[in-house]
Amino acid sequence: MSDILLETRDLVKHYPVRKGVMQRTIGYVRAIDGVSFTIERGKTLSLVGESGAGKTTTASAILLLEQLTSGSIFFEDRDIYKLSNAELKNEYRPKVQSVQQNPWSSMNPRMRVRDIIAEPLVINAKLNKEDIRNRVLALMEQVGLMPEWADRYPHEFSGGQRQRIAVARSLALNPDLIVLDEPVSALDVSIRAQIMNLLKDIQDEYNLSYLVIAHDLATVRFMSHSVAIMYLGQIVEYADSEELFKNPMHPYTRALISASSISGPDEKDESIVLSGEMPSPINPPSGCRFHTRCIAAFDKCSVEVPEPRVFGTHYATCHLCDYEEGWITKSESKSV
């Protein structure tokens, strides 16, 4: 195993659902339910899934924006929930930064670019004014912004430029891990590649780890070293990026990949269209949580919760993995 930077173990976040005058708890929204993964130093892990799959909750937990119901997060082999407040403030927070999805709302509209990028330095570092000034200009240059723009307000920039500002800000503290929450989904398609290339260059230069949250598989494939597919608060498949796209095991992964991979007008559309909505996380389906929408589901799926099947570094949570021929054969044999 290589150098593990961050590890999560069985993250669980349940939001109580309250009702009535007495605010009685009548149930829980199981936003995430047992999420475990590791992020290696200098590598990128992507969390993929539909809205409501729990990607953002997972990220919020790592960024300490949410208190977990249970589970633990290890950063450089230390349980961050056992760190003191001072240790968190000085040793964890500055090391884990984030770039948010929407560059139009992630900056205070009343601050100048100079102050936006300097803010993490002002809050955390012991630099003097002159050093902060120079650092800000160096960061701007690094992300491809003209230093003379430093006194502008965010609304004077385009989406791509704003995302560059956000990247510069997240780099200010020399973090080890940057959580990228849909870093390019709010941008024009023509700008996406630029930002993704910028992120990759920065990763190589500083040996940074990324946790990418995305639903766009093209982004994921380009950015990540490994991928975790989430469905209804759980990871259903986890593998190296190459392996996952070559050999997807879980029917949900296959549906996602097939829905995004039509490469030309002549190609026949064979995408697997999932019907229906994601079930309510208050009352998840019995057995395999995906069985209500799975095209290959059979009787066992609604009864028994599938255990993760491990194939080297690739693992999937699906009963079909037990069949050597794989899931297609099984579903065909069912329809015969």
Next chain:
Amino acid sequence: MNAVLEKTKQETHFTSGRLSWLTHIVKNLNFYIPITILTVLFLTAIFAPQLAPHDPIQISMANRLKPPSFLAGGSPEYFLGTDHLGRDILSRIIYGARISLSISFLVIAITATIGTILGIFAGYRGGRFETIIMRVTDVSNSFPPLLLALLLAVSMGPGFKTVVLALSILGWAGYCRLIRGETLKLRNADFVAQARIMGSSPGRIMLKHIFPNVVNPLLVIMTMGVGMLILAEAGLSFLGVGVPPPFPTWGMMVNEGRAEISRAWWMSAFPGLVIGAVVLSGNFLGDWLRDKLDPKLRQL
């Protein structure tokens, strides 16, 4: 083609250069008119002793109810006429500016400060603190302000301090509600989450991220409050719990003129006009500020 373009450019430049300051003022009349009125009134209040032609509380029964000098029977000595006790209306308006304006500005300063601080705390902190603050504002909003003023006047005696206190005790609630609402919107903004990720303390977030973003609505209702408070002060004077006579306030002057309205309309009309001018100026200035303060609309 290029030459034509060049020529048009020059012409445009020429016109805009010659008329720029004039067009600027005409385009921004809803700023320049109210700000002029308020500035003039301010200066009047400050330099009242130098400006007032007469002693505002000097009674002269020989000169009662003189009409303004530009009407038949008016004396040039009393430009806006005299009241039922022979006091010069113009001088009373000039001195009245002192009390009326200082009451409204003082009250605005007090209520806006308290309301903003409590509103930001309630909105950002939430929880029990918020519940308590918001219930207190509910009580403030439902309590009849005149009744409170009367109670205070009885217990403290009427006067400047009583008026300021009476208007402040209930006035902060409006600010608090507004600012709390704005804070609630901002509390979940992405940039506030980002500040937390960067390690910002709650105090810093409230000061650097929330406060600057609630200044707009705050300034708008502060300017609009000028007019409202002058009217409120007038109301208190009407009930006799304002600043006691003979010191003139605009509201009291309107009320004194009420009894004589059929014989001497000028007694109420002129102070009424001044009140109207201030209220309108405040509202126009508030509108103008609201448009201008948005950095997205600011022309740089």
